[in-house]
Amino acid sequence: MSPLIKKVVALIALLTLLFGGAWMFAPQTRAAAPVSSTPERGAADLNDATALSAFIDDIMKTHMDSFTIPGAVISIVKDGKPLFAKGYGHSDIAVSKPVDPETSLFRIASTTKLFTWTAVMQLVEQGKIDLDADVNTYLKTLTIPQTYPQPITMRHLMTHTAGFEEGGVGYQITTDSQKLPGSISDTLAKHMLKRVRPPGEMAAYSNYGASLAGLIVEEVSGLSYNDYVQTHIFDTLGMKYATVHEPVPARLQPFAVTGYSWENGRFATKPATYEGGFRPAGSGTVSALDMARFMIAHLQNGQYGSNRILKPETARLMHSPAFQFDxxxxxxxxxxxxxxxxxxRVISHGGADPLFITELYLVPEQQIGLFVSYSGGDGGAASEGLSKAFFDRYFPVREGSVPPVSAELEKDVEKYAGSYQFTRRNHSHIDKFFSMMSQFNIKASGNRLSLGSGAEQQLYAPIGPNLFQEVGGAHQIGFRTDSSGKVTHMALDFLSYMPLERTPLLDRSQFWYALLGISGILFLSALSALVVCRRRIKTMPKPQKRAIVLSAVASGWALATCVATVVIVLGMDTMERLSGIPLSLHLYLVMPLVLVGLTIVLIGLCILGWVRRYWTLPGRVHYTLVALSAAGTSLFFYHWNLLGWHFG
Incomplete structure (x- = not known):
């Protein structure tokens, strides 16, 4: 795995854990390698069942050991038929129950969105939904604010270009089945997310947008989301071990796979997570062989056996590019x-929650589909390794060299360097704080872009205007520029649904780390001065003495608040953070407010110190720097929505 992919996988994992859970008519040309209808010479024969089974067994068993995975399942289809399906490990360790590809129900998280989008397209072909109409046309129980002149359409929801911020802290999931099923309408109204960019402008993966699409399915069809998907997708395809109900219905409960985490050298059972009112974005629980039926239906343009879930023209439309960064x-x-x-050319979708990782890949031109799901451990790394090994074996390609480029392109490399942040992030609530840790830094190294450092450094060379290719590899990075030529956005070829944009100064983690680091040193100096200079301080007039003591108190409180931020806010368990607001977080949020109060008094005393000439000149300068550090630290808490109770 390249350093770029390693870093992106880590950042995506952070975003996934924070927010839970994760597009023009005709295909357009790409600079990437052309789609080949036949494998390169040296490709293995996918129809060799014995070799395929041995190959998959070796990978899966190795990954389960390497990535501490308790249970996994895979299904592969080709030419309208299941080609391979197998379970690995256990669905319930306590009773040594093995994973069964036919009946074991894996939670597929955001892969559920494919059911939602398929339901939408069924209503589109029936003329009940227009992809380009204002979604408010179809909503009966809530209204999306008209923040921008352009309305949000279903096409925007399906391409994640509606322009919503992302949210989830405190309400994205629940482990309490008593709170289910939860009204989609009430949930979306209660946790309405802000529109932060005009629709159609840029992709930003959105659970809220997918849930909104599910609500529209309900309100247009007259059926509940659960019943619609069951009747018009699962029943039609004969998917007997599939549901979007939460919790899993009683008749299917014996087949539900238990989720685990690795703790103290063993697998620990964890409570099931539920999406509640966000279920169109991630409530699916399905067996591998039932997902094989769904994959075959999409590969065959909506048909499975004698049944059909989409007309051919509708399926082809659904599988064609509808939004492209480049x-x-x-x-x-x-x-x-x-x-x-x-x-x-692969069309895909994945899903992740705190306990399960799922990936689905369809290769329409080859009539191949691959589904894999893991019940714990590092399923993200496992799925990435599996897909790479599969395509390297059955569709190998020769490494290509970077094509020569003009000196003009190489001269402009410097302008692409800098910090970038994902468009999928929060702006309005406490969730914003967590995006500070998910930024991406690119450096210019000669006439190349550099990612990583040392042995893991990866270079990208310019191959066209605003387009770079991995040196010695095939991955590409594209950029967007404004009318003046300034770089505004960046996209990775394997992450089309989640591009990045330039990070402004006040959002840059390096800026805040530097400011807090310098402030911390000054706070420690104020505390040490109180100890080292205590005898001299005792002889000072009371106003000066009180000012120094307050400086030490404010410094100590600022340091304590920063430590509490790490321990309490960053230390929250994922499920705890996404399923509710713990009392500890409510109490912690008092600390930044107290700091602001101390800072205001400190600044007042600083001004008084200069007016009345307290202490020596170096003493007044030091006091001023401490006061400015307190102000800067307070600004940090304000900027990242940690000042007050900003819950979504």
Whole structure:
């Protein structure tokens, strides 16, 4: 795995844990390797069942040991038929129950969105939904604010370009089945997210947008979301071990796979997580062989056996690019996101919650589908390794060299360097704080872009205007510039649904780390001065003495508040953070407010010290620096929505 992918996987994992859970008509040309209808010479024969089974067994068993995975399942389809399906490990360790690809129900998290998008397209082909109409046309129980002149449409929801911020802290999931099922309408109204950019402008993966689409399915069809998906998708395809109900219905409960975490050298059972009112974004629980039926239906343009879930023209529309950051890079289809894997055009979707990781890959031109799901451990690394090994074996490609470019392009490399942050982030609530840890830094190294350092450094060379390719590899990075030529956005070819934008100074983690580091040194100096100079301080007039004591108190409180931020805010368990606001967080949020009060008094005493000439000149300068440090630290808490109770 390249350093770039390692870093992005880590950042995506952070965003996934924070927020829970994760597109033009005709395909457009790309700079990536062309799709080949036949494998390169040296490709293994996918129809060799014995070799395929041995190959998958070796990978899965190795990954389960390496990534401490308790249970996994995989299904592969080709030419309208299941080609391979197998379970690994246990669905319930306590009773040594093995994973069964036919019946074991894995929670597929955001892969559920494919059911939602399929339901939407069924209503589109029936003429009940217009992809380009204002979604408020279909909503009966809530109204999306008209923040911008352009309305949000279903096309925007399906391509994640509606322009919503992301949210989730305190309400994204629940482990309390008594809170279910939860009204989609009430949930979306209660946790209405702010519109932060005009629709259609830029992709930003959105659970809220997918849930809104599910609500529209309810209000247009007259059926509940659960019943609609069951009747018009699962029943039609004969998917007997599939549900979007939460909790899993009683008849399917014996087949539900238990989720685990690795703790103290053993697998620990964890409570099931539920999406509640956000279920169109991630409530699915499905077996591998039932997902095989769903994959075959999409690969065959809506048909499975004698049944059909979509008309051919509707399926082709759904599988075609509907939004592209750059026409030379993979884009977003209507619900699926595109990948280029060894020259093959792949349409895909994955899902992750705190306990399960799932990936689904379809190769329409080859009539191949692959589904894999893991019940714990590092499933993200496992799925990435599996997909790479699969495509390297069955669709190998020769490493290509970077094509020569003009000196003019190489001269402009410096302008692309800098800090970038994901468009998928929060602006209005406490959630914003967590995005500070998910930024991406790119450096210019000669006439190349550099990612990582030392042995893991990865270089990207310019191959066209605003387009770079991995040196010695195939991955590409695209950029967008404004009318003046200034770089505004960046996109990775394997992450079409979540581009990045330039990080302004006040959002840069390096800026705040530096400011807090310098402030911390000054706070410690104020505390040490109180101890080292205590005899001299005792002889000072009371106003001066009180000012110094307050400086030490404010410094100590600022340090304590920063430590509490790490221990309490960053130390919250993922499920705890997403399922509710703990009392400790409510109490912690008093600390930044107290700091602001101390800072105001400190600044007042600082001004008084200069007016009345307290202490020596160096003493007054030091006091001023401490006061400014307190002000800067207070600004940190204000900027990252930690000043007050900003819950979504």
């Amino acid at each position: 026409p030379r890079l993979p884009g977003m289809d209507l619900g699926f996101y595109e990948l280029n894997m060894n020259g093959q």
